[in-house]
Amino acid sequence: xxxxxxxxxxxxxxxxxxxxxxxxxxxxxxxxxxxxxxxxxxxxxxxxxxxxxxxxxxxxxxxxxxxxxxxxxxxxxxxxxxxxxxxxxxxxxxxxxxxxxxxxxx
Numbered sequence: 750x751x752x753x754x755x756x757x758x759x760x761x762x763x764x765x766x767x768x769x770x771x772x773x774x775x776x777x778x779x780x781x782x783x784x785x786x787x788x789x790x791x792x793x794x795x796x797x798x799x800x801x802x803x804x805x806x807x808x809x810x811x812x813x814x815x816x817x818x819x820x821x822x823x824x825x826x827x828x829x830x831x832x833x834x835x836x837x838x839x840x841x842x843x844x845x846x847x848x849x850x851x852x853x854x855x
Contacts, residue, residue: 763805766804767801767804767805770804770820770821771800771804773818773820774800774813774820777815777816777818778813778815778816778818778820778844779815780815780843780844780846781813781815781820781844781846784813784844784846784848785797785800785846788848792851795851795852796848796851798851799811799848799849799851800821802849803820803821803822803849804820804821804822805822806822807822808822808823808824808825809824809825809826809849809850810822810848810849811846811847811848811849812824812845812846812847813844813845813846813847814842814844814845815843815844815845815846816844821847824847824849833845
């Protein structure tokens, strides 16, 4: 298989993975889905782009934890993530949703 075929196969697998994660958000992460809808009212399609980028592995775009499900990529801001981890351990957390700054606002 040449690199063009491998890239196409990898992209097809990633597309399926993104679709699966979005389905998990819609069906098993109700608070995350509400947060996404609210963010989409604010940012439009850029909110969905951030979610897809986070699912694809890009840090600082989208990360959500709810009901035993984790979707997206952690943010690479050690101070923020360390503080959040301590507070989650201390106080508990039903759900957590992080959105990055969209390109247009960055």
